[in-house]
Amino acid sequence: MRIGELSRRSGVPVPTIKFYVREGLLPAGQLTSPNQASYDSGHERRLRLIRALLDIGGLSLAAIGDVLRAVEDPEQPVHKVLGVAAKRLTPLQGGEPGPELDDAREEVAELVERRGWRAEAHGPAGECLAGVIVALRRAGHGGFVELLDDYAAAAEPVARADLDYVGRRVAREDLVEGVVVGTVLGEAMFSALRRLAHVDASSRAYDGEGEGGPGGGDGAAVHAAGG
Amino acid sequence: MRIGELSRRSGVPVPTIKFYVREGLLPAGQLTSPNQASYDSGHERRLRLIRALLDIGGLSLAAIGDVLRAVEDPEQPVHKVLGVAAKRLTPLQGGEPGPELDDAREEVAELVERRGWRAEAHGPAGECLAGVIVALRRAGHGGFVELLDDYAAAAEPVARADLDYVGRRVAREDLVEGVVVGTVLGEAMFSALRRLAHVDASSRAYDGEGEGGPGGGDGAAVHAAGG
DNA sequence: CCATCATAGATAGTTCCACTATCGGATAGC
DNA sequence: GCTATCCGATAGTGGAACTATCTATGATGG
Structure with missing residues (x-):
């Protein structure tokens, strides 16, 4: 064509x-x-x-280009491609170094150990998480960090589902593309589901357990007020 | 000062x-x-x-401004503020209308019913989810949509944890700010945890169950190949 | 075979966003 | 008085993602 x-x-x-x-x-x-x-x-x-x-996914064209070119290049071993993907899919906040960041890194390491995860706490994902923790504290919402374990518990089955999806692919390019799509678009999918679940949870919490179907609240429900 | x-x-x-x-x-x-x-x-x-x-969170200054001004304005009822927040925190893909989008909307509605969620499937979050589904199909990864139920199951406890965090706040401004922070920064937090969990799941899947601590793989592990 | 249309490739321009620089005049604090 | 800092205003910068325009060439149809 x-x-x-x-x-x-x-x-x-x-x-x-x-x-x-x-x-x-x-x-x-x-x-x-x-x-x-x-x-x-x-x-x-x-x-x-x-x-x-x-x-x-909200990626920049530069990031998309890096990832796709790595996927296309048959010279690149698979793990290199996945490394490129991991780096470019992460906003990689870094932030200014300091004791706050060191503390956050330590907490990430403890979390990884607590859950028995076989993952390097100081890799890109761990650094990203530490950056988020620092930002939460700096923004005056350090209490939110207490939800870390709840979030981590929910992340496990999601990660298993992702791997299961990727595992069904055999061709190299399909495999790698599956990882990229799963990471980027899967995030958008979960994000939307989370907001939907917020509406539900809020409805149950504020409208009472006994009431009828969805949308019955008068506005107290989180996010329910769409216009 | x-x-x-x-x-x-x-x-x-x-x-x-x-x-x-x-x-x-x-x-x-x-x-x-x-x-x-x-x-x-x-x-x-x-x-x-x-x-x-x-x-x-990656919000634009315009979105941040809308949300914060709504939070500040004591005239605005709480549910209005949350509505503004919901709209501005959502990329709101919309996309071109067509049968694909209608199908996706229908699937979202079925999911909401299946899970017994008290949420409007056609609100902002539902529309966003439908947009993601369409994008996945268009990108040739319709199979990923099969993970919807797994993702939804994981989203429920996360949403409950979020609500629990917000529920501890009493002052109006604190409450609303909690929702915003929880939605935006909580997403970043989950995203990082998910990538960490990918490393773990991949390590277990490809490196064998019996091996020692983290980082022991030779590169087959998803995302493990950092720079 | 000739008019019309689409195309390749190149260069330059546009729009939006998030800043950043500079300036004139006023004030703080020693 | 002197210098550093400040306020408010206007204008400029740099990056990202397109968009417009142009020339030369080839495709298409009657």
């Missing part, structure tokens, strides 16, 4: 497709003549993936 | 503080003379909250 049809099928404007090719996010079409190239369904799929990571 | 000290204590540059005041994110200092103003610990706390929502 030509670029016009690719644009129509993916919903991405032609100049934007050209821009993505320039930025190395999308391989160029197969040139059939000096000013004519043909694109296939692989391009279409890649384009949809880019838009999902961009719009839903 | 004067603006210089506020800057030193919060780590935010003076011109940036002035910028936040101009944008209505931070109340102006108390003028003690035509060109002298004094700031208090409330300003400092607010400033830290802004930075947390911006850096960790």
